Amino acid sequence: MTSLPWWAYVIIAGLAWGTYVPIIFYGGTELTTKPGTIGGRLASILCVGIAYFVMAVVIPVVMMLLNSEDKPDWKPNGLVFSGLAGVMGAIGAICVIFASKAATETAKGEFDTQVTALTASIQAEPDPVKQESIKAELTAFQAERSTYLASYRIYIAPLIFCLAPLINTLMSLVWHPKPGNPWHFDLVIPSWHLPLGILFVAVGTFLVLYSKEASEASKAAPAPKPAAAKPAEAGS
Numbered sequence: 001m002t003s004l005p006w007w008a009y010v011i012i013a014g015l016a017w018g019t020y021v022p023i024i025f026y027g028g029t030e031l032t033t034k035p036g037t038i039g040g041r042l043a044s045i046l047c048v049g050i051a052y053f054v055m056a057v058v059i060p061v062v063m064m065l066l067n068s069e070d071k072p073d074w075k076p077n078g079l080v081f082s083g084l085a086g087v088m089g090a091i092g093a094i095c096v097i098f099a100s101k102a103a104t105e106t107a108k109g110e111f112d113t114q115v116t117a118l119t120a121s122i123q124a125e126p127d128p129v130k131q132e133s134i135k136a137e138l139t140a141f142q143a144e145r146s147t148y149l150a151s152y153r154i155y156i157a158p159l160i161f162c163l164a165p166l167i168n169t170l171m172s173l174v175w176h177p178k179p180g181n182p183w184h185f186d187l188v189i190p191s192w193h194l195p196l197g198i199l200f201v202a203v204g205t206f207l208v209l210y211s212k213e214a215s216e217a218s219k220a221a222p223a224p225k226p227a228a229a230k231p232a233e234a235g236s
Helices: 006-031 039-066 076-124 128-143 145-149 153-174 193-220
Strands: none
Touching (some): 006 039, 039 076, 076 128, 076 153, 128 145
C-alpha cells in the first residue's frame, strides 16, 4: 500500500471520512431499540472503537514490528498530544450523539406545549366555528410532528462542520509548537484571503449540510391526508 501515489491516499481518506457519518448514523439507527434513546448511538461508537483498535492499534504495531524504520521515538510530548487527539475525536463523536438527543427533546417539549395550548383553546372556545378552525390547526400541526422534531437537529451537522475548520484555522494562527516545546505561541497575521476563504467555506458547508438534513427531515414527514369529501347538499 505504501507504493500508492499521494493523491490515491487523498482519495481514500476523502472516501473514508465522507462515508463515515452516513454509515455510523445508519448503524446507530439499526442498533436503537426504542425511539428517543441513545443506546444504539452509543453502541455504534463502541463498534467504532473496536474498529479503531484493529485499524489504529493492531495494524500499526504489526507494521512497527515488521519494519525497523517505522519504529517511533516514544517521547512524552508526542504520546500526550497524540493521545489528546484521540480524546478530542471521541468527545466530538459522543457530543454529536448527545446534541442530537437534546435537540430532539427540546423540539418535542415545544411541540407538546403547543399541542396542549391548542387543545386548551379548543375546550375554552365557545364558538363552534372558531372551535373547528382551531381543531383544523391542531390536526395540521400534529401532521408535521416528525418535521418539527427535526427542526433543531438539522442544524447540528452544519454548525459542527462550520465550527471545526474555523477553530482549526484560528488555532493554527496562534499555536506553533516546536520540537520539545509544545507551548510556543505566536500570532501570525494572515492575508485577506484567509477570512474570506473561511467565510465561503463556512457558508457553503452550512448550506450543503443544511439542505441534506432538511431533505432527510422532509422525507420522514408523513404524507398529508386527503381532504374528506363534502357530503352532497340536500336537494341536489
